Amino acid sequence: MMHKHEKIWLILSTAMIVGFFLFAGYQTFALQMGPPSHQETIDPQKVDETEPFDNPGVFQTGENEYEVVMTLQIFSFTPSEIEIPAGSEVTFTMTSKDVTHGFQIAGTNVNAMVMPGYVQKITQTFNEPGEYLILCNEYCGSGHQLMATTITVK
Numbered sequence: 323m324m325h326k327h328e329k330i331w332l333i334l335s336t337a338m339i340v341g342f343f344l345f346a347g348y349q350t351f352a353l354q355m356g357p358p359s360h361q362e363t364i365d366p367q368k369v370d371e372t373e374p375f376d377n378p379g380v381f382q383t384g385e386n387e388y389e390v391v392m393t394l395q396i397f398s399f400t401p402s403e404i405e406i407p408a409g410s411e412v413t414f415t416m417t418s419k420d421v422t423h424g425f426q427i428a429g430t431n432v433n434a435m436v437m438p439g440y441v442q443k444i445t446q447t448f449n450e451p452g453e454y455l456i457l458c459n460e461y462c463g464s465g466h467q468l469m470a471t472t473i474t475v476k
């Protein structure tokens with residue numbers, strides 16, 4: 323026969339596991355907080371010839387909206403100079419030309435992996451003027467720690 327306390331803990335822990343699953347399912351499907359699906363693919367050998375990456379840069383797409391089309395490669399970000407007005411919503415559309423890189427903006431929640439063969443998109447609103455440091459946070463080779471750039475928000 324099972325001890326009474328044992329039974330209570332078994333029920334409680336089972337309920338917790340079921341609860342976590344339900345919560346994760348709710349976040350993913352109801353709140354659409356699932357991880358990026360990486361549906362958009364690209365031939366990593368032909369990034370320079372493939373739109374929009376044939377023309378990387380900063381583009382205004384709305385009143386307070388910008389798109390930054392960016393390629394990541396050993397050991398740099400293109401474009402390297404990004405300047406946007408404060409209050410802008412910026413969508414970064416990125417891909418890698420070689421190995422897996424990271425895209426982290428210090429002081430924000432932006433933190434993404436950028437893999438060859440895939441298009442990564444991430445949106446961030448910059449309300450505070452200043453210089454934001456962009457770092458590669460995936461080890462990508464001997465120059466990894468030098469792979470950084472800045473965004474200037476004016």
Ligand code: CUA
Pocket residue numbers: 395396397422423424458459460461462463465466467469
């Ligand atoms: Cu790119 Cu580390």
